[in-house]
Amino acid sequence: MSGPIVIGLDLGGTFIRAGLFHSSGELHGVRQAYMPTRESVQKGLEQIAALVIELTQEHGSAHLTGIGIGATGPIDARRGCIQNPFTLPGWEDVPIVDWLQDRFDLPVLLENDADMAALGEYWQGAGMDVTRLAVVTVGTGIGTACILDGKIYRGLEGVHPEIGHHVIDPSGPLCYCGAKGCWEVLASGTAIARTAHELLQAYPSSILWSKTAGGLEQIHAHMVAEAAKEDDPLAVRVIEQAGRYFSLGLVNLINFFVPEMIVLGGSVMNSLSLFMPFIERTITRHNVMVPATRVRIIPAKLGIHAGLYGAAFCILQKLEMSRYELD
Ligand SMILES: [Zn+2]
Numbered sequence: 001m002s003g004p005i006v007i008g009l010d011l012g013g014t015f016i017r018a019g020l021f022h023s024s025g026e027l028h029g030v031r032q033a034y035m036p037t038r039e040s041v042q043k044g045l046e047q048i049a050a051l052v053i054e055l056t057q058e059h060g061s062a063h064l065t066g067i068g069i070g071a072t073g074p075i076d077a078r079r080g081c082i083q084n085p086f087t088l089p090g091w092e093d094v095p096i097v098d099w100l101q102d103r104f105d106l107p108v109l110l111e112n113d114a115d116m117a118a119l120g121e122y123w124q125g126a127g128m129d130v131t132r133l134a135v136v137t138v139g140t141g142i143g144t145a146c147i148l149d150g151k152i153y154r155g156l157e158g159v160h161p162e163i164g165h166h167v168i169d170p171s172g173p174l175c176y177c178g179a180k181g182c183w184e185v186l187a188s189g190t191a192i193a194r195t196a197h198e199l200l201q202a203y204p205s206s207i208l209w210s211k212t213a214g215g216l217e218q219i220h221a222h223m224v225a226e227a228a229k230e231d232d233p234l235a236v237r238v239i240e241q242a243g244r245y246f247s248l249g250l251v252n253l254i255n256f257f258v259p260e261m262i263v264l265g266g267s268v269m270n271s272l273s274l275f276m277p278f279i280e281r282t283i284t285r286h287n288v289m290v291p292a293t294r295v296r297i298i299p300a301k302l303g304i305h306a307g308l309y310g311a312a313f314c315i316l317q318k319l320e321m322s323r324y325e326l327d
Contacts, residue, residue, distance in 0.1 A: 003022060003023045003024065003063070004022075004023040004063060004065040004066075004316065004319065005020060005021070005022060005023075005028075005059070005063040005064050005065060006020075006021050006023070006064070006065055006066045006067065006068065006312045006315050006316055006319075007019065007020055007021070007052055007055060007056070007064065007066075007067045007068070007311075007312070008021060008067075008068050008069075008070070008116075008307070008308040008309060008310070008311030008312035008313075008314075008315070009048060009051075009052075009067060009068065009069040009070065009308070009311055010069075010070050010071075010113060010116065010307035010308050010311060011035065011048070011069060011070070011071040011072065011082075011088075011113070012035065012072050012087075012113065013035065013037065013072055013087035013088060013140075014034065014035060015032055015033070015034060015035055016032065016033050016034075016035050016044075016047060016048055016051060017030060017031070017032045017304070017305075017307070017308055018030065018031045018032075018048075018051040018052060018055055018308070019031075019055075019305060019308035019309070019311075019312065020055045020056070020058075020059050021308075021309070021312035021316075023316055025123060025124045025309075025313075027305065027308070027309070028059055029055050029058060029059060030305065030308065031051045031054050031055055032051075033047050033050075033051060035047070035088070037088050037089050037090065037091070040090070041090055041091055041094050044088075044091070045094075045096065045099055045100075048096075048100070049100070049103055049104075052067065052100075052104065064104075064106065065106065065107070065319055066106050066107040066108065066109075066315040066316070066318065066319050067100055067104065067106055067107075067108045067109075067315060068108075068109055068111070068116070068310075068311035068312055068313070068314045068315030068316075068318075069096060069097070069100075069108065069109065069110045069111070069311055070110075070111055070112065070113040070115070070116025070117070070307040070308075070310060070311045070314075071084070071088075071096070071110060071111075071112070071113055072084060072087050072088060072113050073112040073113065073114070073160055073162075074086075074112075074160075075110055075111070075112055075160075077109075077110055077111050077112070077154075077158050077160075078157070078158045079095070079097075080095060080096060080097025080098060080108070080109070080110045081093050081094060081095050081096065081097070081110075082094040082096055082110070086176060087140075096108075096110060097109065097110050107315065107318060107319060108315070109314060109315055109318055111152065111160075111310075111311070111314055112143075112145070112160040113143065113307050114135070114137055114143030114144060114145045114160070114164075115145040115152045115160055115310070116306075116307045116310030116311045116314060117135060117137050117143065117145065117265060117300075117302075117306040117307045117310055118133065118134075118135035118145035118146070118147050118152070118263075118306075118310065119145075119147060119152060119309075119310035119313050119314055120302050120305070120306040120307060120308065120309030120310030120311075120312075120313065121133070121135050121263045121265070121300055121301065121302060121306055121309075121310075122135075122147045122150060122310075122313075123309055123310065123312075123313040124302065124309050124313075125263070125300060125301040125302040125306060125309065126261075126263045126298050126299065126300050126301040126302075127147070127261055127263045129150075130147075130259075130260050130261045131148070131149055131260060132146075132147075132148060132257070132258070132259040132260050132261075133146070133147040133148075133259055133260065133261050133262075133263065134146050134147075134253055134257055134259040134261070134262045134263070135147070135262070135263045135264075135265065135300070135306075136250070136253070136262060136263070136264050136265070136266075136269075137265045137266040137269075137300075137306075138187070138188060138189060138246070138264070138265075138266040138267075138268040138269050139188070139189050139266040139267045139268060140188060140189055140190050141164055141184045141188050141190065142163075142164035142183050142184040142187060142188050142249070143164060143266070144161075144163035144164050144253065145160070146161070146257055146259070150317075151317075152314075162177070163183070163249075163253060163256075164182070164183050164184040164188075165177045165179060165182040165183065165184055166182060166183055166249070166252060167179050167180070167181055167182050167183075168181055168182065168183055168186055168187075168245055168248050168249055168252075169181035169186060169245070172185060172186055173185050173186075173194075183245070183246075183249040183252075186242070186245040186246075187242050187245040187246035187249060188221075188268070189220065189221035189222075189266075189267060189268045190221075191242060191245075192221040192224050192225075192238055192239070192242045192268065193219050193220045193221050193223075193224065195238045195241060195242070196208060196219050196224045196234065196235065196238045197216055197217075197219050199234055199237065199238065200216060200219075200234065202234075203233060203234035206227070206232055206233070206234040206235070207227050207230060207232045207235075208223065208224070208227055208232065208234060208235065211223055211226075211227065221267070221268050222267060222268075222270070222271075224238050224239065225239065225268070225270075225271035225274055228271075228274055229271075229274070239274050239275075240278070242275075243274065243275045243277075243278030243279075244278055244282070246275060246278070246279070247275075247278045247279045247281070247282035247283070248282060250262065250279060250282070250283070250297075251282055251283060251286045251292065254283070254286075254290060254292045254295050255286075255289065255290055255292075258290045258291070258295070259295060260295065260296065261295065261296040261297075261298065262295060262296070262297045262298075263298060263299070263300050263301075264297065264298070264299055264300060265299070265300030265302075265303070265306060266300075269299060269300065272299050276297075279297060283295070283297075
């Protein structure tokens, strides 16, 4: 392989993924391991380094020029620190960028994982070269990012805007963010599972009873979506409720940002066909102040690898910029 080789890392609450990329955008190898969050931060960092070493040894480390990291937030991108006691217990003020730079003697950068997934879809996915692109990732939570002219939009002090935590219904349930009825607590995969769990006693004939074999804690969003496709009344009700809340959040996003395109990813959006009728109806109804019906809404293309692509592209952007600074 000629040309720069970089590694993109995606750090989540459950998995660490690493991908080795050529600067042309080709993905040459992926490694995955469990995130040992319950053990120690040091063990987690060593696991990350081990994945980098495995990948580079397999493909030849001579041309490795940088490492980009997308991590579940909050993070401090400017200081290169993970600040996330919410989904990475113990990971508070962890200087992961300095640690990896010292370990590998390479440029390293850190960004929010939703931003990296969005940048990945811009670089090689569904939103290639779209000037104003929003990407919404619906899984355990709702991650949202905006890409303007190929760059991540950042707020004051470089902070990632938390659109997933904007309030839809102030009388709604309490979120860990401190707000009641934010988008994530009403329309994420966690919200779908929680609502199904809450309503199950009122639907004794729901097929979710047999799907969970009595272990109600096993209910998850994918199971509810599958049951809704079989017209299970409880599942249909839960998906309708989540669909309405999800659509309201999308309309708000369109009103704030008026993107050309919104790309929808994450495990819940594997059932996008269930949500599209609500999205189309809500957007048509709210198409007043901005050309909402002209915003293209399409599924993501890169799946679980979107964050790896974005992390790789982000470090390539940084390397390119520093090359210009040197010239
Ligand atoms: Zn919230």
